[in-house]
Amino acid sequence: MAPAKSAKKKSKAPLVFQSPDGKSSPHPDLDTLVQQTIARVADKWTLLTLEALDQHGTLRFTQLAELVDGVSQKMLTQTLRQMEADGFVTRTVHPVIPPKVEYTLTALGRSLGEAFCSVWTWAEKNYKAIEKARVAYRERPRISR
Amino acid sequence: MAPAKSAKKKSKAPLVFQSPDGKSSPHPDLDTLVQQTIARVADKWTLLTLEALDQHGTLRFTQLAELVDGVSQKMLTQTLRQMEADGFVTRTVHPVIPPKVEYTLTALGRSLGEAFCSVWTWAEKNYKAIEKARVAYRERPRISR
DNA sequence: TATGTCAGTTACTACGAGGTAAGTAGCATG
DNA sequence: CATGCTACTTACCTCGTAGTAACTGACATA
Numbered sequence A, B: 001m002a003p004a005k006s007a008k009k010k011s012k013a014p015l016v017f018q019s020p021d022g023k024s025s026p027h028p029d030l031d032t033l034v035q036q037t038i039a040r041v042a043d044k045w046t047l048l049t050l051e052a053l054d055q056h057g058t059l060r061f062t063q064l065a066e067l068v069d070g071v072s073q074k075m076l077t078q079t080l081r082q083m084e085a086d087g088f089v090t091r092t093v094h095p096v097i098p099p100k101v102e103y104t105l106t107a108l109g110r111s112l113g114e115a116f117c118s119v120w121t122w123a124e125k126n127y128k129a130i131e132k133a134r135v136a137y138r139e140r141p142r143i144s145r
Numbered sequence C: 001t002a003t004g005t006c007a008g009t010t011a012c013t014a015c016g017a018g019g020t021a022a023g024t025a026g027c028a029t030g
Numbered sequence D: 001c002a003t004g005c006t007a008c009t010t011a012c013c014t015c016g017t018a019g020t021a022a023c024t025g026a027c028a029t030a
Helices: A002-010 A031-042 A044-056 A061-066 A074-087 A107-140 B005-010 B030-041 B044-058 B061-067 B075-087 B107-140
Strands: A089-094 A100-105 B089-094 B098-105
Touching: A031 B044, A031 B107, A044 A061, A044 A074, A044 A100, A044 A107, A044 B030, A061 A074, A061 A100, A074 A089, A074 B075, A074 B107, A100 A107, A107 B030, A107 B075, A107 B107, B030 B044, B044 B061, B044 B075, B044 B098, B044 B107, B061 B075, B061 B098, B089 B107, B098 B107
Parallel strands: none
Antiparallel strands: A089 A100, B089 B098
16 A cells, blocks of 8 residues: 555655654764664674673684675675775785785774774673563463454 | 574584684683674664664654665564664554654664764765776786686 | 585576565545 | 544564685795
8 A cells, every 4th residue: 555665755755864853864874874884884794793892802804704694605704894985994915825804994984983892782681581582472362362 | 584404513612702812702602692692683674773773863654664675564563673672772662543653763662762872973984996997807817707 | 437525606496585565444635 | 334543463584704724925844
């Protein structure tokens, strides 16, 4: 009935940006920009890689492959390239044989790690509450069915 | 999402949990638990829905469908059910015709919103830096090609 | 000459997330 | 009696993500 496309057309009228308190974006795209940024950054491998680098400082490719649990070479490369492009890590190639490539967080990368710290802390504090809520939801008495 | 079982074999040596500062988990699964929690929570539609509810308080289904830009009915329902099961929102059905269903954040949901606030703030502050980094990466002089 | 090392790249493939659209319930209104 | 409203559910199908595994390059060592 209301497919996404027609919904998108509808939201061209800037409903999202008419926040009632008036503290919304200076220009209509800020929200979108921020959302894209978060979507980009809130990726599984990116987060795990960020954590590994944050904890251990400088790391080589194979060290990261061991630390980031379950990552494939392909995804690790992809993730690191992306993080490099976004300015979160520096990639230092030492032209020796066998190759030696070192990855380190930039200031931007470190600040991202700090920002995610509160989410991390939140998860530590609340994962039990979520588990409880899930159980309660499952056991929940159903009026009809 | 995390099949990666064959890769897990490799990481039998608990490298991840031997954090050098010794401030790591009391038991080896905390890290995993927290990561799963974050992976669950750091979902596009969940984040956008969370934001909409955080900003506007109580909302009906169609209001959410308008506010959460680009979401399909299917995904909105799915997201809301999940958030309800996880204890982030309450779902109130008013038995009237036509149906009226209202969604509100729980305390847990609001605390999640607060935790993500720092990431949100970070994104607001740094999306320009990321954009700059991307341009720099693209324009970057290549030694060989 | 063969084998190992590190840091990838590439081709092939499969799975599943998610989009689209139609169906459902129950009553109110024209 | 047909259409519309709200809040979904369901079936179908596509497209992208990511896993697997083999291959590369340049040299060092046995």
